[in-house]
Amino acid sequence: MRKFWEIVLLLGALSVGAGCGQAAGDGSEDDDDGEGGGGDTLAGGGGEGDGARPPVEPCAGFATEVADVQYGSGAGFGQDQMPGIALGPPRGGGETSGSLDVVSLGNGGVIVLGLGDQVLEDGDGPDFIVFENAFYAGGDPEAPFAELATVEVSEDGETWAAFACEATEAPYGSCAGWRPVLAGAEGSSASPHDPREAGGDPFDLADVGLARARFIRITDRPDLTGLSGSFDLDAVALVHWTCAP
Ligand SMILES: [Ca+2]
Ligand SMILES: [Ca+2]
Structure with missing residues (x-):
């Protein structure tokens, strides 16, 4: 998971900059110090999340099951x-x-998420949101750190409709994996079900001509970037769903 280390280095660089008022590029010694500090913080956060994960609610408007997963090379994180880490609300x-x-799906990895008793429906505008962990490199919205995937939807888990994902540079259109996640972030009150404030990558069933869906398939696309x-x-x-348990 390349991004993990990118984040560690970024946090390290920020903490070095904030703590000492030094410009970037001070040399490897500072970078090493920052990396150590960032790593400790991140490991603590992971442990906390692990213990605090609530059970998945059946009608809360999130994926409720991992129907299938095939990891590619580089997966593991x-x-x-x-499956809990991929279900329930995002933690942006x-x-x-x-x-x-x-x-992490790994190169070319595939995951199929099921919605249980929920039925995703085509309403006004986006109908669901996929949350990756993209962020603006250096704070620049024109330069998202993106790891892309093709998103497909299905009503029966057998016949799939794919959202176009072909861009090789930002903006990445209907690929998932390039918009930062605001919902669930520390200090954020953004609803994960509201595409106007949640962040993440929104998808509209109307774009692929479907009225409803029960499965979402996400396939890593290492070829694009x-x-x-x-x-x-x-x-x-x-965003738009019904639930009849
Ligand atoms: Ca998660
Ligand atoms: Ca729609």
């Missing part, structure tokens, strides 16, 4: 907390850092 990292409450990392799934939230 987050697998010890599957905000605009300039990425959540670690994610499972040429990066060595892979898509890291935090969560999927529904």
Whole structure:
């Protein structure tokens, strides 16, 4: 999970800058110090999340099950907390850092999420949101740190409709994995079900001609950016859905 180390280095660089008032590029000694400090903080956060994870609610508007997963090379991060780490609400990292409450799919990895008794429906505008852990590198909205995936939807789990994902540079259109996640971030009150404030990558069933869906398939796309990392799934939230348990 390349992004993990990117984040560690970024946090390290920020803490060095804030604490000492030094400009970037002071040399490897400072970078090493920062990396150590950042790593400790992040490990603590992961442990806290692990113990605090509530049971998945059946009608709360999030994915409720992992129907299938096939990891690609480089996967591993987050697998010890599957499936819970990919279900329920997102735990965003905000605009300039990425959540670690994610499972890394690995290169070309595929995950199929089920909605249980919930039915995703085509309403006005976006109908669901996929949350990765993208962030704005250096705070620049024009330069998202993106690890992309193709998103598909299905009503029966057998026939799939894919959202177009072809861009090789930002903005990445209907790919998932390039918009920072605000919902669930520290200090954020953003609803994960509101595409106007949640962050993440929104999808509209009307774009693929479907009225409803019960499964969402996410496939890592290492070919688009040429990066060595892979898509890291935090969560999927529904915007328009019904539930009949
Ligand atoms: Ca819609
Ligand atoms: Ca998560």
